[in-house]
Amino acid sequence: MRATNMNEGDRPLASLPLRPPRAPHSVSGHSPATASAFLLPTRFGAGGLGGCYAPETLMQPLLDLEEAFRKAVEDPSFETELKSELRHFVGRPTPLTSAPRLAAKLGLKALFLKREDLTHTGAHKINNAMAQALLARRMGKTEIIAETGAGQHGVAAAAACARLGLSCTVYMGVVDMARQAPNVARMRLFGTQVVPVEAGQGTLKEAVNEALRAWAARCDKAHYILGSALGPHPFPTLVRTFQTVIGEEARAQVLEQTGALPDSVIACAGGGSNGLGLLVPFLGDALHRFAVEAGGHGSALGEHAARLDGGRMGVLHGCKTLLLQDQHGHTAETASISAGLDYPALGPELAALALDGQIEVLRASDDQALEAATWLCESEGILPALESSHALALLPELAKRGFATVLLGLSGRGDKDLATYQSKLGI
Amino acid sequence: MNPLLPFIMAGDPSLESLPRLLAEAKALGIEALEIGLPHSDPIADGPVLQAAAHRAIQRGATPLRVLETLAGLTESPDLILFTYLNPLLQIGADRLMELLRPTPVKALLVVDLPDSEEVEFEARLRSAGYPMIPLLSPTTDLERAKGLLERRPDPGPGHPFAQRFAYVVARLGVTGTGSATDLKPVGERVAALQTLSSRPLAVGFGLSDPAALGAVRAMGATPVIGSALVQALAAGEGFGSFLNPRLA
Numbered sequence: 001m002r003a004t005n006m007n008e009g010d011r012p013l014a015s016l017p018l019r020p021p022r023a024p025h026s027v028s029g030h031s032p033a034t035a036s037a038f039l040l041p042t043r044f045g046a047g048g049l050g051g052c053y054a055p056e057t058l059m060q061p062l063l064d065l066e067e068a069f070r071k072a073v074e075d076p077s078f079e080t081e082l083k084s085e086l087r088h089f090v091g092r093p094t095p096l097t098s099a100p101r102l103a104a105k106l107g108l109k110a111l112f113l114k115r116e117d118l119t120h121t122g123a124h125k126i127n128n129a130m131a132q133a134l135l136a137r138r139m140g141k142t143e144i145i146a147e148t149g150a151g152q153h154g155v156a157a158a159a160a161c162a163r164l165g166l167s168c169t170v171y172m173g174v175v176d177m178a179r180q181a182p183n184v185a186r187m188r189l190f191g192t193q194v195v196p197v198e199a200g201q202g203t204l205k206e207a208v209n210e211a212l213r214a215w216a217a218r219c220d221k222a223h224y225i226l227g228s229a230l231g232p233h234p235f236p237t238l239v240r241t242f243q244t245v246i247g248e249e250a251r252a253q254v255l256e257q258t259g260a261l262p263d264s265v266i267a268c269a270g271g272g273s274n275g276l277g278l279l280v281p282f283l284g285d286a287l288h289r290f291a292v293e294a295g296g297h298g299s300a301l302g303e304h305a306a307r308l309d310g311g312r313m314g315v316l317h318g319c320k321t322l323l324l325q326d327q328h329g330h331t332a333e334t335a336s337i338s339a340g341l342d343y344p345a346l347g348p349e350l351a352a353l354a355l356d357g358q359i360e361v362l363r364a365s366d367d368q369a370l371e372a373a374t375w376l377c378e379s380e381g382i383l384p385a386l387e388s389s390h391a392l393a394l395l396p397e398l399a400k401r402g403f404a405t406v407l408l409g410l411s412g413r414g415d416k417d418l419a420t421y422q423s424k425l426g427i
Numbered sequence: 428m429n430p431l432l433p434f435i436m437a438g439d440p441s442l443e444s445l446p447r448l449l450a451e452a453k454a455l456g457i458e459a460l461e462i463g464l465p466h467s468d469p470i471a472d473g474p475v476l477q478a479a480a481h482r483a484i485q486r487g488a489t490p491l492r493v494l495e496t497l498a499g500l501t502e503s504p505d506l507i508l509f510t511y512l513n514p515l516l517q518i519g520a521d522r523l524m525e526l527l528r529p530t531p532v533k534a535l536l537v538v539d540l541p542d543s544e545e546v547e548f549e550a551r552l553r554s555a556g557y558p559m560i561p562l563l564s565p566t567t568d569l570e571r572a573k574g575l576l577e578r579r580p581d582p583g584p585g586h587p588f589a590q591r592f593a594y595v596v597a598r599l600g601v602t603g604t605g606s607a608t609d610l611k612p613v614g615e616r617v618a619a620l621q622t623l624s625s626r627p628l629a630v631g632f633g634l635s636d637p638a639a640l641g642a643v644r645a646m647g648a649t650p651v652i653g654s655a656l657v658q659a660l661a662a663g664e665g666f667g668s669f670l671n672p673r674l675a
Contacts, residue, residue, distance in 0.1 A: 036543035053512060053539045055471045057564040057599060060571065199477065205468065212470045217600030219566065315513045315539065316468060328489045329514035330467035 038066055042233040045352025052233040053315045058212070061219040066234040068139045073241065078134065085130050089163060092127075092245065094118050096253035096407075102379040106395045109404035112262065113382070114250040114278060116411050121156045121186075123385065123412030124246055124274050125227055129156035131242035133164050136223035143222035144168045147211035149176055149204030149270065150340035150387065151183025152412055153227030158192035168192040171210040175202035176339045183416050201333055204270075204343045208317050228271025229347035232318025236272075236349055243277030246409065251281050254407055264398055266290040267409035268390040269361070270305070270340050272347025278409035279359055288360065288403065291350060292390045294336035295363035301326070305334040307346040308354055308361040314345075321348040322355075337366035337420065338386035340412075364393035370424050373414060385412035386420065429588045430644060430675035432629045434461040434509065434653035436479040438488025440660055442496050449503035449531070451666045455674065457504045459589040461536065461651070462497075464490055464510035471538045473603025475654040479661065490514045497530035505533040505589035507560060512540045520548050524555045533589040536560040542578045558582060563620060564596040565612075573623055581626035592627040592649065595620065597634065603654040608633035610642050617646040637673050644675060 036042060036052070044050045054062055072078040086092040094115045103111035116124035129146070136144060144166050148154030154170040161168035170187055174196045177184050187194050195214075200206045208231075215224040229239040247265075254262060265282050269275035269291040279289045296304030301324065304310065311322035316331055324332040324344040336342040346354070346361075353359040364372070372392035376384050384392060388411045398406055414421065421427065433452065437445060452460055465483035469476060490510075497506070508527075515523055515537065535557055542549070542559070549559055561579040563572050581591050595617060597608045617628060630643045631651030643650035652673060659669040 051544050052541065053544055054541060055538050055564075056541065056562040056575075057471075057566050057596060059541055060566040060568070199481075200467075209468055209470050213473075213601045216471065219599060312517075315511075315516060317470070318539065323513075325513070325517070327517070328491070329517035330484065331513075 037063055038233060039070065040066060040234060040237055044349040045356045047313070047352060047355055049319070049321050049352045050233060050236055050348035051320050052318060053320065054232040054318045055216065057216045058219060058232070061215070062232055062234065064139070065223070068135060069234055069238055072135055072138060078138070082131055082134055085134065086127065086245065090120050090126050090130060091118065093249045093253070096250055096257065098257070099380045102375055105375065105379055107399040108395065108406055110258070110262070110406070111395070112254055112257075112407045113410045114246060114407065116246060116274070116409065117382070117384065117388070117413035121152070121159050122415065123152035123156070124243060124277060125153040126156035126159065127245050127277070128227065128239050128242040128273060129153060129225055130160045132223070132225040132238065133157070133160035133166060136166065136225070137164055139223060141221060141223040142166060143218060144225055145211050145214050145218065145222050146170045146225045146227060147204065147207040148172050148227065149207065149342060150338070150385070151176065151180040151187070151416060152340060152385075154192070154194070155183050155186045155190070157225050157227070158187040158190035161192065162190040169195060169214065171195050171197050171207045171214065173197045173202035173204060173207050176204065176207070179420065180339055180416050181419070203334070203339065205331060205334075212317065227273065228343070229273045229276050229349060230271040230317060230319055230321070230345060236319065236347055239273050240276040240280060240349060243273050244280050246274070246277040247279060247281030250278060250407060250409075261285055261287055262405040262407040264288040264290060264403040264405070265407045266292065266391050266394060266398065268292045268341060268387045268411060269346065269350055270294070270343050270387065271345070272350035274387070274409055274411040275350050276347065283358060289358065290394065290398070291354070291359050291361045292394050293346070293361060293363045294338055294341035294390060295365040295368070296335040297366050302333040303335050304363065305336045305342050305344065306363040307344070307351070309363075311346065316345045319345075319348045322346045322351045337369060337424070338390065340385070340387040341390060362394050362397070364390040368393035370421070373421065374425065382410070383414035384410055385414045386417045387411055428644070428647065429458050429627065429649045431457065431640065431670070431673060432459055432461060432631070432649050432651045433457060433656055433670065434463060434631075434651060435660065436463040436465060436476060436483055436657050437493040437496070438465055438483030438486055439479040439657065441486060442488050442492060445496050446500055448666055449500060452504050453502050455667055455670060459507060459587065460504040461507045461509045461653070464493055464508060464514060466511040466514060469511065471601055473601040473654060475603050475658050479657045482661070490518065491526070494526040494530060497532065499529055500531055503531040505587050506531045507534045507536050507589050508532045509536045510538070512537050512545070516545070516548070520551045524552065524557070527557060532557070533587055534558050534560055536562070536594060538562075542575060558590050561593045562596060563593055565599055565616070569619060569623065572620060576624050576626070581624065588627055592629045593620075594651070595628050595630045595648065597630050597632045600632070602632055608639070610639060613643070614646050617648050621647065640673055
């Protein structure tokens with residue numbers, strides 16, 4: 001890495017300099033006759049997932065965003081600025097914590113937790129929100145639009161905007177506002193306007209619809225900070241580039257602590273910001289990579305958010321990917337106890353990696369996730385977010401399959417989910 | 428010049444009333460009409476068309492039922508199928524062409540399909556006689572507009588308006604009449620676009636009152652009326668009584 005601003009005692013932020021994807025699984029020019037004016041690859045994997053399926057009003061703003069992103073990641077001053085915010089505001093690097101009591105309980109030799117729950121605002125979402133807010137400021141944008149499901153991305157965007165003096169509007173489904181009420185209050189305290197979205201199921205999908213509409217109306221002044229590795233190009237690439245700090249740090253830390261890589265790495269996956277953020281830096285390694293989707297409360301369409309088995313190739317919110325949909329091409333309803341995983345499409349890069357056999361996608365049910373949360377609380381004194389609990393829930397399965405050393409992405413803390421834990425666990 | 432391009436949502440107020448509405452439109456002298464295929468996630472539509480799509484889906488207006496309802500209709504204006512991409516992708520190009528053949532549909536306007544994506548799908552539909560209507564928005568600069576008009580070309584004067592026009596989005600944002608559209612920049616925009624090509628232009632988004640429609644005609648373009656018409660039909664107003672005062 002380039003050495004900039006390295007004071008004595010500072011530990012390196014392993015993800016920098018920023019590297020947009022040039023990995024072998026990214027292919028450009030999937031449709032050779034295209035008139036695409038984008039310069040970065042817009043498609044992922046052998047199946048050519050992703051793309052830019054946006055209304056014409058958003059095409060020039062997306063082209064401008066790609067250009068600004070390309071220039072920023074090549075500009076050392078952006079790297080310096082981002083690095084400083086990640087260190088002094090976000091609290092990076094986050095620790096890699098050994099969890100020996102939980103490992104023993106579940107029959108693993110060793111378990112390491114990448115502690116995104118310890119970032120400022122309590123989840124990995126801040127890595128991307130801060131980076132995109134800095135990018136927006138470079139672009140001369142004064143307003144930020146964001147969507148949120150669990151509220152963690154909304155809180156992260158709100159915090160970044162308060163810090164940088166940008167105005168912020170967050171769209172959130174009414175069902176999510178009720179189940180993640182503490183995060184609504186936090187956003188409002190940071191001066192963000194939270195707009196309730198009542199349409200449809202009142203969850204993340206409808207919030208993205210409304211955020212896209214708001215951006216189309218304000219794209220001359222506003223930047224849209226998408227929080228997941230989905231949406232039209234260049235968003236999936238932006239988000240994964242700003243989130244791979246998780247896996248870069250974790251990889252260096254586990255090598256430093258144990259002298260070896262684990263035999264498996266596991267993360268939960270809604271759109272894929274956390275899943276890609278942790279797993280992408282391990283793509284070249286000889287180990288097993290797992291992503292865990294929301295199994296909800298059943299296997300019928302509408303009872304879960306498990307896109308790998310339940311989804312078909314389709315286009316939603318600007319990208320082509322595995323999508324839960326009915327026979328008419330209408331987006332299906334989804335269900336999950338975890339607002340952050342309750343989304344009908346798997347991010348295109350993660351879906352491509354899954355289809356190409358680089359990442360194995362599993363699912364955990366609502367009940368399994370709830371139980372897994374109690375294991376971590378009782379064995380290690382850490383309260384995980386419901387999203388992260390889905391990854392924890394698969395640890396016994398990994399042990400059963402013979403994996404001994406596991407690195408798990410603890411994407412967020414569970415304070416926002418206390419009401420759900422209290423009511424579901426009867427505490 | 429075509430004086431008005433109306434938009435209606437298929438299945439709202441009902442699929443059963445659709446053939447009668449189309450016959451009325453033809454009797455009024457409407458040459459072409461946009462027909463919306465109700466979608467679950469209409470990201471470019473405002474509250475009125477979102478609600479109309481939702482009602483239509485609740486009443487069973489699936490893409491297949493809509494196309495079956497249109498099959499065999501002769502008393503109808505030329506139709507432009509206004510839709511989002513995913514339902515069409517799920518049907519597939521071959522079956523879609525088969526389904527469109529017996530209908531009055533002459534062209535497609537797919538909101539979330541830029542000409543850089545699904546090029547093969549688009550090329551097959553075009554060669555079967557179903558061109559994609561190009562959209563030009565306030566964020567489309569003239570150079571980009573030139574490219575868009577070339578890549579989705581005017582099939583020429585021998586073809587009906589429905590297949591020839593380009594759709595000029597009058598303002599940023601989504602469909603609907605929430606705020607009146609400022610027509611001064613629209614006039615400048617249309618004049619600039621008219622220097623690029625001689626193909627017919629339609630202007631839509633935020634137009635409803637007769638004066639605004641007249642102002643667009645004065646620019647030499649065809650005004651589109653969508654949300655206001657859908658709202659009127661949903662409220663039980665007659666097609667003719669709403670459109671008559673709005674026809675030149």
